[in-house]
Amino acid sequence: xxxARAEQVSRRYGEVLALDRVDLTVRSGELxxxxxxxxxxxxxxxxxxxxxxxxxxxxxxxCGGDPRDPASRRQLGVTPQETGLPGTxxxxxxxxxxxxxxxDPVPRGxxxxxxxxxxxxxxxxxxxxxxxxxxxxxxxxFVGRPxxxxxxxxxxxxxxxxxxALWDAIRGFHADGGTVLLSSHYLEEVEAxxxxxxxxxxxxxxxxxxxxxxxxxxxxxxxxxVADDLPALPxxxxxxxxxxxxxxxxxxxxxxxxxxxTSGVPFRDLEVRPTSLEEAFLAITADDRPAPTPA
Amino acid sequence: MPLALxxxxxxxxxxxxxxxxxxxxxxxxxxSMLFFVVPFADDDPTGATYATAAMVTFAVxxxxxxxxxxxxxxxxxxPWNPYTRTLPAGPAPRLAGRILAGLVLTYxxxxxxxxxxxxxxxxxxxxxxxxxxxxxxxxxxVPFTLLGLAIGYSLPSKAAIVVAQxxxxxxxxxxxxxxxxxxxxxFIKAIxxxxxxxxxxxxxxxxxxDWQPDPRALVMLVVWVVALAAVAGWAYRRxxxxxxx
Numbered sequence: 001x002x003x004a005r006a007e008q009v010s011r012r013y014g015e016v017l018a019l020d021r022v023d024l025t026v027r028s029g030e031l032x033x034x035x036x037x038x039x040x041x042x043x044x045x046x047x048x049x050x051x052x053x054x055x056x057x058x059x060x061x062x063c064g065g066d067p068r069d070p071a072s073r074r075q076l077g078v079t080p081q082e083t084g085l086p087g088t089x090x091x092x093x094x095x096x097x098x099x100x101x102x103x104d105p106v107p108r109g110x111x112x113x114x115x116x117x118x119x120x121x122x123x124x125x126x127x128x129x130x131x132x133x134x135x136x137x138x139x140x141x142f143v144g145r146p147x148x149x150x151x152x153x154x155x156x157x158x159x160x161x162x163x164x165a166l167w168d169a170i171r172g173f174h175a176d177g178g179t180v181l182l183s184s185h186y187l188e189e190v191e192a193x194x195x196x197x198x199x200x201x202x203x204x205x206x207x208x209x210x211x212x213x214x215x216x217x218x219x220x221x222x223x224x225x226v227a228d229d230l231p232a233l234p235x236x237x238x239x240x241x242x243x244x245x246x247x248x249x250x251x252x253x254x255x256x257x258x259x260x261x262t263s264g265v266p267f268r269d270l271e272v273r274p275t276s277l278e279e280a281f282l283a284i285t286a287d288d289r290p291a292p293t294p295a
Numbered sequence: 296m297p298l299a300l301x302x303x304x305x306x307x308x309x310x311x312x313x314x315x316x317x318x319x320x321x322x323x324x325x326x327s328m329l330f331f332v333v334p335f336a337d338d339d340p341t342g343a344t345y346a347t348a349a350m351v352t353f354a355v356x357x358x359x360x361x362x363x364x365x366x367x368x369x370x371x372x373x374p375w376n377p378y379t380r381t382l383p384a385g386p387a388p389r390l391a392g393r394i395l396a397g398l399v400l401t402y403x404x405x406x407x408x409x410x411x412x413x414x415x416x417x418x419x420x421x422x423x424x425x426x427x428x429x430x431x432x433x434x435x436x437v438p439f440t441l442l443g444l445a446i447g448y449s450l451p452s453k454a455a456i457v458v459a460q461x462x463x464x465x466x467x468x469x470x471x472x473x474x475x476x477x478x479x480x481x482f483i484k485a486i487x488x489x490x491x492x493x494x495x496x497x498x499x500x501x502x503x504x505d506w507q508p509d510p511r512a513l514v515m516l517v518v519w520v521v522a523l524a525a526v527a528g529w530a531y532r533r534x535x536x537x538x539x540x
Contacts, residue, residue: 050381070385078381084374088312089305100301101382124312144383 001028002061003075003148003179004049009058011044018044020203021058026181028147031174033194034183035214041203042183046152049181050078063148074102077146079137079154087126091117091136094125095143102144115139115169131162138166142173149173151182155189167192191215220275221253225260227267233259249275298384302392307399317403320361324354325407329415331473336416341504342475343418347408348428348503349472352496354405355432356439356466360459362397363443368455371447371534386531394440401436402429424503431502435495438516441523442491448530466492476500488512491519 004026011019019041026032034042047053048060051067065072085094092108099105112118115135120128125136134155141149151170155163170193174180184190190197190211197214199207207214220237224247230239235256238249250256253272260267310316328350336343370376379389412418420428442462446455470492471479479487487493488509494516500506 047377052377052380070383073381073383076381076383078378080378081374084376084378086305086309086373086375088309093305093308097301097305098382100298101384140378 002026003028003063004150004181005059005061006045006049006055007059007061009045009048009055009060011041011048011053012056018203019048019055022200022203022205024049024198024205024208026148026179028179029177030196031170031180031194032182033190033197033211034181034200035185035187035190035197036183036200036206037185040200042185042200043152044203045200046150046181046183050076050150074144075147077141077144077149079141079151081137081152083133085125085133085136088124090122090124091128092121094136095140098140098143104145105143106145111139111143114142116165131158134158135162135166138169142169146178148179148181151180153183153185155184155186163189187215216251220249220251222273222275223248223250223253223256223260223270224273225267225270227265230260230265230267231263233263235259245269298388299391299395302389303395303399304392306392306396310396310400317400320358320400321354321404321407323357324350324405325411327353327473328408328411333411333415336418338417340417340419343412343416344420344504345475345500345506347412347416347418348499349496350408350412351405351428351432352435352470352492352499353467353472354408355401355436355495356472356492357463358401358404359397359436359439360443360446360463362400363393363440364446364455364459365452367393367444367447368450368452372452390531397440398433398436401432405432420503427502428499431499435498438491438495438519438523441520441527444527445523445530448527448534466490470496472496476506489515491516491523494519 002025004024006022006024009019009022010017022041022045024045034045036042044053048055049062049067051062051069051073054068060067062072063075067073067076089097091112095108095111099108108121109118112121115138117132117135117139120132120136125133128136134157138151138154141151149170154170155166158166167189170180170182174193180193182190182193194211197207197209197211198205199214199217207217224245226245230246230248233248233256235250235252236248237251240247240249248256257270257272260270328347332343332346332350336346443459446458446462450458467473469483469486470490471483471487472492474480474483488511493509494512497506497508497512498516501508
């Protein structure tokens with residue numbers, strides 16, 4: 001069963017095309033990661049799927065209906081941005097407020113326990129630490145016993161321990177049959193949670209594949225050096241020349257360096273850097289740049 | 296509890312925890328009462344009652360224009376607002392809750408005016424007139440609620456504050472709230488019937504005295520309500536939270 005779907009969806013903000021003919025399908029029981037750099041269009045896509053905005057073109061569907069129809073959102077759980085919690089309300093009050101919208105909400109104590117907030121029930125949300133606010137925000141997505149939970153950057157700004165605690169909660173929900181759509185700009189987070197990754201860049205779906213396949217693409221490293229002539233080297237995904245340096249993008253930097261040395265070509269100023277997601281995808285998929293030279 | 300009441304309750308809880316917000320909408324009418332009504336009311340019960348009713352209208356107008364105009368615009372700036380729009384409820388409970396909370400605050404903001412009138416002037420109403428007056432206040436708040444919603448849903452909060460201030464002053468003076476029913480300056484007499492403030496105050500006068508309301512002002516009040524409802528509805532539908540360009 002399909003819980004969320006975008007079909008050839010575009011969304012324009014004035015001059016900016018935030019989404020460009022995007023297709024996405026989330027089926028029941030999946031845990032899908034939406035990966036991409038900031039500004040790629042992840043949040044826009046999520047806003048369309050949860051009914052906050054209307055697409056400029058194309059169609060979005062949530063639980064078989066229009067996401068802007070409240071009935072379609074009955075089995076949806078969404079996380080508010082942590083900065084958006086009403087600061088004067090107490091933790092328990094915020095949970096009660098959200099619970100009032102659902103027919104069979106998770107009891108308040110049980111929910112707060114699950115997210116380690118049981119002791120904060122009387123605190124005003126404005127007085128919580130950043131980590132507690134984030135946990136409360138994520139907890140709110142689970143109040144209504146949703147089938148689909150949509151988490152937009154759920155752990156941004158959290159320390160490692162808090163992040164792992166949240167991951168456990170998300171995994172637990174998925175293990176019980178829940179469906180999750182999660183956006184992140186951390187590959188690590190998506191790797192830890194998702195089975196399927198959809199990579200978004202410049203408003204388009206660049207890849208939609210298993211975690212392993214995506215890791216192969218975004219695990220690209222940049223080996224840069226100064227050299228006159230290079231022989232063809234195995235494992236090079238793309239070659240660029242800029243400012244007198246040669247940049248080789250590869251999925252296996254160690255092997256590339258070994259090959260370089262054994263080839264005997266003179267070179268100097270060797271650098272190996274990880275590429276950012278953005279770089280990796282731009283290098284591989286951008287069509288508005290000089291086509292990368294295949295190795 | 297119906298969702299509209301849940302929303303009203305939380306609106307009020309948020310407001311009450313920052314009490315200065317309530318103080319703001321009660322202050323202007325109470326201060327105007329002390330400066331413009333109490334010193335001039337002498338011992339004329341009729342004049343004092345008219346003037347008090349005008350200040351009540353003033354309170355109704357201020358409370359509603361600012362609460363909705365500025366309150367809605369500020370809420371739209373907060374990320375909490377888009378979140379509540381992902382909950383499985385349409386706009387109706389949220390709007391109804393907001394209006395209920397607004398009505399409660401409107402009544403609260405006119406308490407100082409009524410207390411000052413009872414203590415410091417000769418203004419007097421019967422119990423029946425008092426109850427009629429409470430009903431008239433609810434009706435009179437409709438155009439200002441709609442005006443506030445129109446401002447709040449169509450403008451960013453910084454602009455909404457300015458527009459609310461710019462709008463409320465001419466409405467108060469032009470509608471003749473700061474002069475008695477018959478002794479307003481000529482140009483105010485000429486324009487007042489066409490402003491929503493006049494229709495509103497005439498309603499309240501009619502409720503608490505034996506004033507015969509001017510039909511022109513009442514017809515114009517209905518026209519204003521229809522027009523403002525159209526603008527507020529349009530602004531609400533085109534709103535998608537914060538605006539980006």
